[in-house]
Amino acid sequence: MKTTPSAATNAVVAQLNALSDPTYAAVSRRFFKTGPGQYGAEDLFLGIRVPTLRALARQWGHLTPMDAAALLDAPVHEQRFLALLMMIGLYRKGKDVVKQRIFDLYLENTEHVNSWDLVDLSAPHIVGQHLLERDKTPLYRLARSQNLWERRIAVVATFCDIRHGRFDHTLAIAQMLLNDRQDLIHKAVGWMLREIGKRDPAVEKDFLTAHCRRMPRTMLRYAIERFPEVERRQFLKGGHRAKDPQATR
Numbered sequence: 001m002k003t004t005p006s007a008a009t010n011a012v013v014a015q016l017n018a019l020s021d022p023t024y025a026a027v028s029r030r031f032f033k034t035g036p037g038q039y040g041a042e043d044l045f046l047g048i049r050v051p052t053l054r055a056l057a058r059q060w061g062h063l064t065p066m067d068a069a070a071l072l073d074a075p076v077h078e079q080r081f082l083a084l085l086m087m088i089g090l091y092r093k094g095k096d097v098v099k100q101r102i103f104d105l106y107l108e109n110t111e112h113v114n115s116w117d118l119v120d121l122s123a124p125h126i127v128g129q130h131l132l133e134r135d136k137t138p139l140y141r142l143a144r145s146q147n148l149w150e151r152r153i154a155v156v157a158t159f160c161d162i163r164h165g166r167f168d169h170t171l172a173i174a175q176m177l178l179n180d181r182q183d184l185i186h187k188a189v190g191w192m193l194r195e196i197g198k199r200d201p202a203v204e205k206d207f208l209t210a211h212c213r214r215m216p217r218t219m220l221r222y223a224i225e226r227f228p229e230v231e232r233r234q235f236l237k238g239g240h241r242a243k244d245p246q247a248t249r
Contacts, residue, residue, distance in 0.1 A: 008063055009070045015056065016079055021047035032077070032115060039148070039184065040077075040115060048078045057085035065090055065098065069105045072112045080112055084122040091126055103130040107138065114149050116184055123153045128160025136169050143173045151177060152188050162195050167203055170196060174207070178214050190222025197226065208235065 005013075025047030032040040063086060071083035091102045106113070106126050113119055131139060142154035155177060158170040174189045197204030204223065212220055212235060224232045 005070045006067055008060070009067050012056070012060055012063075012071060012082070013074075013079065016046055016048065016076070016082070019046065019048050019052060023047065024049065028077070032117075042075070043077050043115065044075045046076060046078050050081075053078060053082050053085060056082055057089055060086060061089050063090075065102050065105055068102075069109060072109050074112070077115065077118075080114075080118055081121065084113070084118060088122060088125045091129070099130060102126060110142075110147065110150050110153065113153065116152065116188075119149055119152045119156055119188075123157040124159040124163075127153060128157035131157070132160055132164065139169060139173060140176075143176050148182050148184060151180065151182075151185055155185070155188050155192055158192060159195060162192065162199065165199060167196050167200065171203075171207055175211065178211060178216075178219075180216075183216075183218055186216045186219040187222055190219040190225075193219075193223040194225055197223070 025045040028045040028047060032043060034040040034043050068083045068086040068090065072080050074080055087102050087106065091099055094102065103126060113122060139154045139157060142150045145151055155173050158173060161169055170192050174193060177185055177189050193204050193207065208223060220235060224235050
């Protein structure tokens, strides 16, 4: 979705450019894997650290949701990060009509929420929060997407449910993504399962016992990261897999 930049958004962009640090930008390009064929290919970096971006989000917190959406439509990583910080702030303090507008703008602009840090920053606080007491159909649509980042949004958004002691949708989406081919999805699913385990170890272990035979190794490793060493070894060696209902199929 294309939006027209305002004078305020142009001022934000100018301020970001003035804060550019080429040395740190080079570090960011390596960290976020921007080489040919990598997930961050062609992403541009100014080299601005997160605390500075958070301060800018507070400074520009008076901008509108449409201003934030205009900033999100950019090739510069830090600009998209700042736009999402602004959207989160506007969502938190907004009335219902504003919250709905930000949620809609977010889903209209998922093509720009296109890195793991952007997803992890925003999905729980906008998508997850908005759907906490609403129909979860949008999450399942995202989980079925051909777009890597939309699938990651789907599972990471359920972190909001997890924080409220609700695990059913996380587990359902995790099951949908068991055969996903993307490492960044394996990590996200394993992370959410680990978060469930922090709150209810039995729920996580029941899921792992049922499904770990099908799990990518990375997903399993992330999920069992906090387990005692002996139990972690048992899962990695397959000692908990005999109860897997898929085992005899």
